[in-house]
Amino acid sequence: MAGKTLYDKLWDQHLVRQNDDGSALIYIDRQILHEVTSPQAFEGLRLANRKPWRIDANLATPDHNVPTTERSGGVELIVDPVSRIQVKTLDDNCDAFGIVEFKMNDTRQGIVHVVGPEQGMTLPGSTVVCGDSHTSTHGAFGALAHGIGTSEVEHVLATQCLIAKKMDNMLVRVDGQLGVGVTAKDVVLHIIGVIGTAGGNGSAIEFGGEAIRSISMEGRMTICNMAIEAGARVGIVAVDQTTIDYFKGRPFSPTESQWDAAAAAWKELVSDDDAEFNTVVVINAADIIPQVTWGTSPEMVVDVTATVPNPDKESDPTKADGIRRALKYMGLTADQKITDIQLDRVFIGSCTNSRIEDLRAAAAVVKGRKVASTIKQALVVPGSGLVKAQAEKEGLDKIFIEAGLEWREPGCSMCLAMNPDKLGNGEHCASTSNRNFEGRQGFGGRTHLVSPAMAAAAAVTGHFIDVRELMGY
Amino acid sequence: MKQFTLMTGMAAPLDRANVDTDMIIPKQFLKSIKRSGFGPNLFDELRYMDEGQPDQDCSGRPLNPDFVLNQARYQGASVLLARENFGCGSSREHAPWALDDFGIRCVIAPSFADIFYNNCFKNGLLPIILSDTQVDQLFEEVAATVGYQLMVDLEKQVVVTPSGIEMEFRVDSFRKHCLLHGLDDIGLTLGFADDIAAYELRRRQEAPWLFDAIK
Numbered sequence: 001m002a003g004k005t006l007y008d009k010l011w012d013q014h015l016v017r018q019n020d021d022g023s024a025l026i027y028i029d030r031q032i033l034h035e036v037t038s039p040q041a042f043e044g045l046r047l048a049n050r051k052p053w054r055i056d057a058n059l060a061t062p063d064h065n066v067p068t069t070e071r072s073g074g075v076e077l078i079v080d081p082v083s084r085i086q087v088k089t090l091d092d093n094c095d096a097f098g099i100v101e102f103k104m105n106d107t108r109q110g111i112v113h114v115v116g117p118e119q120g121m122t123l124p125g126s127t128v129v130c131g132d133s134h135t136s137t138h139g140a141f142g143a144l145a146h147g148i149g150t151s152e153v154e155h156v157l158a159t160q161c162l163i164a165k166k167m168d169n170m171l172v173r174v175d176g177q178l179g180v181g182v183t184a185k186d187v188v189l190h191i192i193g194v195i196g197t198a199g200g201n202g203s204a205i206e207f208g209g210e211a212i213r214s215i216s217m218e219g220r221m222t223i224c225n226m227a228i229e230a231g232a233r234v235g236i237v238a239v240d241q242t243t244i245d246y247f248k249g250r251p252f253s254p255t256e257s258q259w260d261a262a263a264a265a266w267k268e269l270v271s272d273d274d275a276e277f278n279t280v281v282v283i284n285a286a287d288i289i290p291q292v293t294w295g296t297s298p299e300m301v302v303d304v305t306a307t308v309p310n311p312d313k314e315s316d317p318t319k320a321d322g323i324r325r326a327l328k329y330m331g332l333t334a335d336q337k338i339t340d341i342q343l344d345r346v347f348i349g350s351c352t353n354s355r356i357e358d359l360r361a362a363a364a365v366v367k368g369r370k371v372a373s374t375i376k377q378a379l380v381v382p383g384s385g386l387v388k389a390q391a392e393k394e395g396l397d398k399i400f401i402e403a404g405l406e407w408r409e410p411g412c413s414m415c416l417a418m419n420p421d422k423l424g425n426g427e428h429c430a431s432t433s434n435r436n437f438e439g440r441q442g443f444g445g446r447t448h449l450v451s452p453a454m455a456a457a458a459a460v461t462g463h464f465i466d467v468r469e470l471m472g473y
Numbered sequence: 474m475k476q477f478t479l480m481t482g483m484a485a486p487l488d489r490a491n492v493d494t495d496m497i498i499p500k501q502f503l504k505s506i507k508r509s510g511f512g513p514n515l516f517d518e519l520r521y522m523d524e525g526q527p528d529q530d531c532s533g534r535p536l537n538p539d540f541v542l543n544q545a546r547y548q549g550a551s552v553l554l555a556r557e558n559f560g561c562g563s564s565r566e567h568a569p570w571a572l573d574d575f576g577i578r579c580v581i582a583p584s585f586a587d588i589f590y591n592n593c594f595k596n597g598l599l600p601i602i603l604s605d606t607q608v609d610q611l612f613e614e615v616a617a618t619v620g621y622q623l624m625v626d627l628e629k630q631v632v633v634t635p636s637g638i639e640m641e642f643r644v645d646s647f648r649k650h651c652l653l654h655g656l657d658d659i660g661l662t663l664g665f666a667d668d669i670a671a672y673e674l675r676r677r678q679e680a681p682w683l684f685d686a687i688k
């Protein structure tokens with residue numbers, strides 16, 4: 001018999017019941033709640049007169065709607081009345097049910113996918129869900145993590161279980177070493193370019209290979225974060241020493257007396273050598289250089305040195321049509337050089353790239369430089385209050401401000417523009433977020449997804465440039 | 474959970490691949506704390522010429538005449554015909570809520586994004602996967618006939634065209650069962666409370682660090 005994949009192991013460890021019809025009940029160790037996808041779930045519980053099954057499996061924090069400008073006045077001073085009600089509703093629900101919440105002005109508040117791991121809430125071998133598709137992020141720690149809808153949020157609150165069906169196993173192996181100036185973001189954008197935005201539908205993707213193993217935990221989170229942009233609800237990376245070290249001393253990590261047993265159990269969280277995958281994709285790390293998306297889907301991505309595609313050269317008519325529509329929306333012309341795209345705004349933040357390492361990478365590029373005069377706004381939005389504090393301790397805030405970027409309070413911000421941070425109609429933005437869909441960052445806004453270093457390079461030059469060239473690597 | 478058994482309704486064709494959840498219901502409408510009222514903002518950016526705001530009266534907004542659901546011949550459609558990877562993007566259940574609120578009961582496409590597909594069933598909305606050829610055929614027939622109607626029979630797992638052609642589809646038996654009977658799946662799961670408690674007891678021994686840590 002073939003060995004087990006990491007996903008198989010995580011699934012087996014959480015199986016509560018396998019039903020004859022192929023559906024199964026799996027146990028959920030951790031649920032993270034935020035203001036947008038939880039109100040209807042709490043309301044559902046109340047209507048049915050139900051209680052949460054296990055309070056200590058939940059953690060909440062508001063992130064999508066919160067303002068990122070000065071906000072010491074608290075929730076009452078959120079200008080947008082609908083946002084204010086939503087954030088207050090989360091506070092009220094958590095208070096009523098006794099769920100631990102990091103409220104808006106708590107230093108531990110931040111984007112759900114930054115906060116969970118940072119607190120040691122997400123642990124190797126745990127199952128993690130959240131009413132947000134980028135929950136795949138937590139798979140970086142060898143956890144089984146995926147996004148769920150609001151009905152499922154309610155289901156997990158009430159039962160601590162999820163009705164699920166096992167997915168297929170897919171392995172994306174990145175062999176060799178990454179070049180200097182090439183980051184985790186470039187790796188994942190490149191992967192999505194290769195397998196497409198539906199390439200992982202129905203699968204759990206394990207990211208493996210030498211290149212992945214040499215990437216930090218922050219970088220692995222960036223990669224798993226975007227598994228969903230390749231269609232996979234689940235992205236995972238096997239546990240190694242880097243993973244285990246990450247959890248030492250985090251607030252919700254195993255206690256000292258539990259530590260050795262936990263670490264020993266975590267070491268088992270790797271795919272067996274003889275495990276079989278339904279699909280295997282092999283990528284050569286040396287082929288990856290800094291990436292830029294030009295279109296309205298994350299798969300519409302090319303090397304920074306390349307040109308915008310030409311629909312006339314595409315043989316598949318649906319694809320050619322998609323390219324034409326994207327070019328029109330993005331205001332670009334076929335065969336135009338990526339480095340000729342002029343930008344209006346720059347956004348460094350989101351659950352993809354707002355951790356300390358991302359901010360360090362961006363700061364290294366803007367240090368001693370100035371934001372180009374043609375850039376209307378360049379935002380840096382840390383992923384959590386703790387990331388912000390750490391960055392300030394290292395003086396990164398001063399570097400950003402000195403260069404002409406804005407230094408903000410933590411939240412989702414311009415990643416999806418539910419708060420006041422948004423693009424104007426037709427504006428181009430170099431963004432470190434994960435989605436370049438039409439209107440994602442504001443009505444008519446044009447998003448280009450890049451790494452933090454590439455976004456910083458774009459901020460100081462006003463257009464895309466290969467950061468390796470700018471930095472003389 | 475809402476029931477779905479059998480329906481006959483007019484089909485409308487949305488001829489574009491990778492329709493994402495931001496397109497189905499843009500983020501500014503996700504600020505609502507309710508489950509209903511999203512219908513007027515379904516496909517907001519494609520449907521209207523201006524930028525929509527939450528709680529706005531949409532009746533006076535300028536419509537985009539090119540958008541399929543605005544065309545006179547598709548008024549009252551309850552079956553949406555779509556292309557591959559429909560519903561990709563976020564986990565927002567507001568997407569099926571908006572489709573349902575608008576009056577769509579069934580979406581037919583060659584493939585769906587996983588989370589969206591799953592969310593549909595929780596809301597009495599049936600997502601049907603047919604082959605590329607079958608979907609192509611339906612697109613052609615819809616375009617050719619004004620008032621084109623499809624019958625969808627979940628019990629028999631078939632879509633029936635006006636000329637009587639039956640197209641079979643697959644659906645997971647648990648989901649089918651819940652949808653046919655409008656079952657409350659939380660209630661069903663709580664029926665296994667003993668299994669859940671037994672699992673927890675065992676798991677507390679194996680991995681005690683996963684309990685009582687978040688306080």
Ligand code: SF4
Nearest residue numbers: 134350351412415416
């Ligand atoms: S940062 Fe963006 S992608 Fe991440 S949780 Fe917030 S809105 Fe979603």
